[in-house]
Amino acid sequence: MDVAMSTIEMDVVMSTIEKDVSVHDDIHLDSVHDNEMYVVMNTNEIYVVMNTIEMDVVMNTNEMYVVMSTIEMYVVMNTNEMYVVMNTNEMYVIMNTNEMYVVMNTNEMYVIMNTNEMDVVMSTIEMDVIMNTIEMYVVMNTIEMYVVMNTIEMYVVMNTIEMYVVMNTNEMYVIMNTNEMDVVMNTNEMDVIMNTNEMDVVMNTNEMYVIMNTNEMDVIMNTNEMDVIMNTIEMYVVMNTIEMYVVMNTIEMYVVMNTIEMDVVMSTIEMDVVMNTIEMDVIMNTNEMDVVMSTIEMDVVMNTNEMDVVMNTNEMDVVMNTNEMDVVMNTNEMEVVMNTNEMYVIMNTIEMYIVMNTIRDGCRHEH
Secondary structure, three states: OOOOOOOOOOOEEEOOOEOOOOOOOOOOOOOOOOOOEEEEEOOOOEEEOEOOOOEEEEEOOOOEEEEOOOEEEEEEEOOOOEEEEEEOOOOOOOOOOOOOOOEEOOOOOEEEOOOOOOEOEOOOOOOEOOOOOOOOOEEEEOOOEEEEEOOOOEEEEEOOOOEEEEOOOOEEEEEEEOOOEEEEEOOOOEEEOEOOOOEEEEEOOOEEEEEEEOOOOOOOOOOOOOOOOOOOOOOOEEEEOOOOEEEEOOOOEEEEOOOOOOOOOOOOOOOOOOOOOOEEEEEEEOOOOEEEOOOOEEEEEEEOOOEEEEEOOOOEEEEEOOOOEEEEEOOOEOEEEOOOOOEEEEEOOOOEEEEEOHHHHOOOOOO
């Protein structure tokens, strides 16, 4: 699990506070409260602690901490570490300036980012929440929202109260419980247990088990029965109002929505997803990948060239090709462009620019 960050271009610009950010390798979580969530990601391991109040993200060639809170969100990228904090008041992965609800109508496949309306179009051919063997689905729930991204693997969980970012190279199992959620990732497996009060995540490069349960929601992934295979062009999104079962098979991925039940099959083409209080698009294109998350619009462009997501029965890798990755987070708009050359992160509530260049760095970092 390698995180390459440019030691040359790594600027953090905050509109209100403009300065360089330097983070030490030693990160202490001694001050972690029971209601806090920290995410630590390292080439060796990743810890995730979630707090409904604060959440920090630290990203380093060795480790990455992620803390996201419904109150504040800061993003700091250093050649060593990367901190990300999200606040429902400043910068939200939350589509609504107050909260981010991804509500799916059990009758219609619409995603409501606001409590208003939000249509989800999944397909390059206009497939409104159509689970086809040719699309790319994203799982969104009124309680949880997961996004799988990876040079190694990166999972992002968005919840009206919680938001998780997880990276792994092989398999990922997620277990969520309205009471508690712990995540443990080692070279063998990773279990994730989620709690509105506490959340610990330990991650490594082999497997990641996640079990979600508002009541009881288990997801079993196995290199034999259930593996997640995300071709360089496929990605699935499942939206549910209450429960979300995800079953990934070595050849296909089933997503069961418990309020009614829904299966999702993964295949090898591409699809567009539009999710937003106004619109939210996810486009898989052969050029670039842009992600726009905003209270007004959320666009995601995934490219087989710039960003490829490959999840096979053995590993889950995301390949980012040679253009650029810009991340713009704004209470009005949030755009993300990913590439192995540049990674820009702009959080426009305070405007924080981050430049991450893995190509120029030549992946020069110690394990």
